[in-house]
Amino acid sequence: MSLLKVERLDVRHGLLQAVRAVDLELQEGETLALVGANGAGKTTLLRAIAGAHRPAAGRVLLDGADVTTAPAYRRVRLGISLVPEGRRLFPGLTVEENLLVGGRSGRKGPWNLDAVYGLFPALRELTRRRARVISGGEQQMCAIGRALMANPRLLLLDEVSLGLAPVVVQALYETIASVGRQGTTVVLVEQDVARALGTATRVACMLEGRIVLERDAAAVSRDQIVDAYFGLRRGAAA
Amino acid sequence: MIWLNQIIQGVLLGGYYALIASGLSLMFGVMRIINLAHGDLAILGAFLTLLLADHAGLDPFVSLAVVLPALAVLGWLLQRTMLERSLRAGVLVPLLTTFGLAIVVQNVLFEEYGADTRSLGPQIGDLAFSSWTITDQIYISHLSVIIFGVAVTVLGGLHLLLRLTPIGRALRATAEDADTAELVGINSKSVYAVAAGIAVATAGLAGVFLAMRSSFDPYSGPPQLIFAFEAVVIGGLGSLWGTLAGGIILGVAQNVGAQLNPQWQIIAGHIVFLAILAARLVLTEVSSRGGFRVVLAQRV
Amino acid sequence: MNAASDVAVAARRELTIQRWTGLSVGSVTALLALVAALSFVPLALGANAIDKLTTLFVYVILAAMWNALAGYAGLVSVGQQAFFGIGAYATIQLSNWGVTVYLALLLAALIAGAVAIPTSLFTLRLHGGVFAIGMWVVAEVFHLLVNLDGSVGGVTGTSLVALNGFSVDDRRSYNYWMTLGAMVVLLGLVFVLLRSRIGASLQAIRDDEEAAASVGVRVLGGKWIIFVLAAVGCGAAGALWLATNITFQPNSYFNVQWTAYMIFMALVGGLGTFEGPIIGALIFFIIQDQFGDQGVWYLVGLGSAAVLFAMFLPRGIWGTVEERFGLQLLPVGYRLRGLQPAKEREA
Numbered sequence: 001m002s003l004l005k006v007e008r009l010d011v012r013h014g015l016l017q018a019v020r021a022v023d024l025e026l027q028e029g030e031t032l033a034l035v036g037a038n039g040a041g042k043t044t045l046l047r048a049i050a051g052a053h054r055p056a057a058g059r060v061l062l063d064g065a066d067v068t069t070a071p072a073y074r075r076v077r078l079g080i081s082l083v084p085e086g087r088r089l090f091p092g093l094t095v096e097e098n099l100l101v102g103g104r105s106g107r108k109g110p111w112n113l114d115a116v117y118g119l120f121p122a123l124r125e126l127t128r129r130r131a132r133v134i135s136g137g138e139q140q141m142c143a144i145g146r147a148l149m150a151n152p153r154l155l156l157l158d159e160v161s162l163g164l165a166p167v168v169v170q171a172l173y174e175t176i177a178s179v180g181r182q183g184t185t186v187v188l189v190e191q192d193v194a195r196a197l198g199t200a201t202r203v204a205c206m207l208e209g210r211i212v213l214e215r216d217a218a219a220v221s222r223d224q225i226v227d228a229y230f231g232l233r234r235g236a237a238a
Numbered sequence: 239m240i241w242l243n244q245i246i247q248g249v250l251l252g253g254y255y256a257l258i259a260s261g262l263s264l265m266f267g268v269m270r271i272i273n274l275a276h277g278d279l280a281i282l283g284a285f286l287t288l289l290l291a292d293h294a295g296l297d298p299f300v301s302l303a304v305v306l307p308a309l310a311v312l313g314w315l316l317q318r319t320m321l322e323r324s325l326r327a328g329v330l331v332p333l334l335t336t337f338g339l340a341i342v343v344q345n346v347l348f349e350e351y352g353a354d355t356r357s358l359g360p361q362i363g364d365l366a367f368s369s370w371t372i373t374d375q376i377y378i379s380h381l382s383v384i385i386f387g388v389a390v391t392v393l394g395g396l397h398l399l400l401r402l403t404p405i406g407r408a409l410r411a412t413a414e415d416a417d418t419a420e421l422v423g424i425n426s427k428s429v430y431a432v433a434a435g436i437a438v439a440t441a442g443l444a445g446v447f448l449a450m451r452s453s454f455d456p457y458s459g460p461p462q463l464i465f466a467f468e469a470v471v472i473g474g475l476g477s478l479w480g481t482l483a484g485g486i487i488l489g490v491a492q493n494v495g496a497q498l499n500p501q502w503q504i505i506a507g508h509i510v511f512l513a514i515l516a517a518r519l520v521l522t523e524v525s526s527r528g529g530f531r532v533v534l535a536q537r538v
Numbered sequence: 539m540n541a542a543s544d545v546a547v548a549a550r551r552e553l554t555i556q557r558w559t560g561l562s563v564g565s566v567t568a569l570l571a572l573v574a575a576l577s578f579v580p581l582a583l584g585a586n587a588i589d590k591l592t593t594l595f596v597y598v599i600l601a602a603m604w605n606a607l608a609g610y611a612g613l614v615s616v617g618q619q620a621f622f623g624i625g626a627y628a629t630i631q632l633s634n635w636g637v638t639v640y641l642a643l644l645l646a647a648l649i650a651g652a653v654a655i656p657t658s659l660f661t662l663r664l665h666g667g668v669f670a671i672g673m674w675v676v677a678e679v680f681h682l683l684v685n686l687d688g689s690v691g692g693v694t695g696t697s698l699v700a701l702n703g704f705s706v707d708d709r710r711s712y713n714y715w716m717t718l719g720a721m722v723v724l725l726g727l728v729f730v731l732l733r734s735r736i737g738a739s740l741q742a743i744r745d746d747e748e749a750a751a752s753v754g755v756r757v758l759g760g761k762w763i764i765f766v767l768a769a770v771g772c773g774a775a776g777a778l779w780l781a782t783n784i785t786f787q788p789n790s791y792f793n794v795q796w797t798a799y800m801i802f803m804a805l806v807g808g809l810g811t812f813e814g815p816i817i818g819a820l821i822f823f824i825i826q827d828q829f830g831d832q833g834v835w836y837l838v839g840l841g842s843a844a845v846l847f848a849m850f851l852p853r854g855i856w857g858t859v860e861e862r863f864g865l866q867l868l869p870v871g872y873r874l875r876g877l878q879p880a881k882e883r884e885a
Contacts, residue, residue: 272668274671323849331848332669333666333667341798341837344836344837345837466673505686515660523663
């Protein structure tokens with residue numbers, strides 16, 4: 001059985017349809033890269049999977065169980081963790097408090113404070129710093145750590161590279177890859193297609209709310225992605 | 239000397255104000271709700287204690303063991319039934335529902351108990367008026383010191399709760415970003431309900447002490463609400479210890495005003511409140527425009 | 539076909555903006571006819587009816603003003619009794635200084651508005667719950683200041699003795715006409731405001747203050763106009779209430795109970811609609827009339843109703859009707875004519 005199954009999901013922002021009839025299936029241990037231009041619906045899809053956004057139609061199934069109407073906090077307990085776009089740390093809480101809050105759901109697993117500090121040694125120096133004063137890269141590490149503290153089966157990462165220096169992003173992606181290797185299923189939303197292809201086992205491209213391309217990362221060319229990304233229709237004889 | 243006495247009395251009175259303000263401060267800090275029924279819930283606590291004293295002969299301090307949990311549950315229920323729903327509908331709706339609740343509480347109490355003023359003074363015997371005489375012009379009443387001590391304990395307890403416990407962290411996280419709090423596994427609704435329970439319980443506690451140190455009637459709620467609100471705002475919204483400072487400033491302002499003219503007591507507090515609020519507004523606006531130098535230079 | 543060509547097609551069609559519909563023309567005409575008919579009441583009906591209608595009109599004014607504040611400007615004020623009391627207080631003072639009574643009523647309303655101007659400098663910089671209670675504190679300050687004024691008898695109050703110069707019947711009729719006139723003028727002002735640019739900017743402010751400011755809406759200006767207007771209206775109501783009830787006690791005029799009434803009327807009638815306050819005032823009047831002597835139980839009922847409406851029927855009676863039937867009797871909105879519904883594009 002697949003870990004995550006999304007069936008004909010429709011998500012709206014008021015009258016605007018952000019996600020149209022999306023079907024998606026993820027096996028445990030896969031890393032899916034979700035690419036697409038701004039406004040394609042990637043963040044909305046992720047939020048709908050995490051439970052932050054009620055879909056207008058369709059279903060979300062985790063391990064076969066229908067979680068479509070489950071609120072976000074319950075999905076965390078079931079094993080879905082989202083690292084939101086823009087990090088969204090709790091600014092007045094310290095780094096350590098942010099991590100501890102992430103562990104509130106009480107799920108068992110390999111991730112605890114020590115393990116997270118092991119993954120992100122830089123955070124060890126910052127335990128007592130308030131989240132609002134640390135750098136972007138440090139915030140991103142803390143946000144990922146916070147999500148890991150819930151010992152998720154499915155980790156959703158929304159644009160972790162946004163606003164960060166390439167060197168920092170490189171390190172982050174190496175960490176994400178190692179998390180994936182440990183068995184966690186990962187969905188990462190990424191605008192940088194090259195990075196996405198480098199880390200993921202599968203890639204899906206969204207355009208105006210629909211998934212217009214879905215392939216194994218190894219079996220797809222950059223040109224094919226670019227076409228799907230922009231909605232170009234080059235001739236079959238490419 | 240008389241002035242010193244008034245200031246001391248004002249500081250001690252500030253303890254009471256801080257106590258009644260603590261719940262309001264908590265609810266506003268966590269949920270951004272101003273509970274317009276806060277004062278009436280405090281009075282409800284006072285009446286409940288009176289009921290227990292009249293019918294079960296319970297000493298007011300002892301009956302706290304019943305009154306506080308009862309009010310905590312009431313606060314929890316109010317949040318889960320009324321306020322949660324109201325919050326979803328927008329920021330203005332909780333004001334309307336809590337105001338309606340205030341009207342209901344006041345008038346139900348009036349129906350039950352009539353307009354007579356009551357007091358728990360008789361129930362606590364000597365404590366109602368015993369005091370230390372420092373000089374022949376300075377008295378420090380035992381009760382007011384107890385109230386001040388309780389206020390500091392409550393505020394200290396809340397501070398520790400917020401800083402050190404998991405539920406406290408969850409409260410702070412939810413207060414800062416309820417949406418993200420849900421995404422990390424916090425059930426914001428139950429967090430709010432806990433905050434509401436604590437807030438109403440502290441309101442009840444303050445109400446009982448009000449009943450001990452002076453008198454009350456079914457319509458005493460709104461003035462208490464206003465004092466609590468003033469203490470919170472003077473001290474700075476969202477700051478627990480600020481609420482203590484705010485209460486003290488309010489108490490001192492009122493007592494100094496009363497010393498000048500007994501009729502000016504309450505209004506002195508209002509005026510200090512308005513002045514501080516106005517000063518805060520000016521400072522915020524000036525700093526958002528770049529500081530006093532910039533603003534003044536623009537005028538020239 | 540893509541989105542760009544859809545827009546081009548739409549632009550080539552004739553797009554007109556319609557403010558009046560058939561229904562609204564009919565409604566406004568009916569309303570004007572009603573007002574004209576009401577003017578003859580003192581000549582046609584008995585004392586009891588005149589008194590009741592006068593009271594009803596005061597309620598309508600209060601409801602409309604509170605609705606304008608909360609429903610249009612997004613300002614929930616728990617302190618409008620400040621201006622209600624000032625209206626009455628100013629009337630007494632002016633009358634004591636020799637101003638003829640009915641002129642004093644008019645001036646008192648304007649004075650309430652004048653007081654609102656410096657008050658607004660301060661209160662309009664507050665938001666949400668802080669504004670709500672801030673207004674309550676302001677009301678309390680006014681209350682206490684008036685209590686300290688010996689010339690109106692302090693806490694015990696006084697009476698508008700100048701009214702004794704008129705016969706009871708004349709008084710009743712003059713009060714009626716002044717109240718009817720005040721109601722019509724104030725409702726008319728609200729109507730005009732809503733139809734104007736200010737009305738549109740108020741809706742924007744109410745929906746999202748920051749977004750409105752970012753497109754150039756003068757947020758503070760819009761709120762200010764409504765705030766001052768509401769003060770004038772509440773002041774007029776207070777003055778007129780005094781004219782009907784003659785005695786002035788600060789405790790009853792500056793009582794937060796008036797805000798309770800206003801909230802009930804506006805909520806139950808329909809917050810943010812023009813017709814809502816009128817309906818709410820009517821309902822409140824009927825309840826007062828029937829149950830006012832039941833002690834405080836009817837207050838409990840009012841409070842409970844406010845809670846229930848706020849929670850379950852926040853749009854009030856009229857708001858729900860409007861939504862359900864797409865009805866709008868009075869032309870305060872805009873309708874765009876000539877736009878074809880967009881066809882679904884192929885994938």
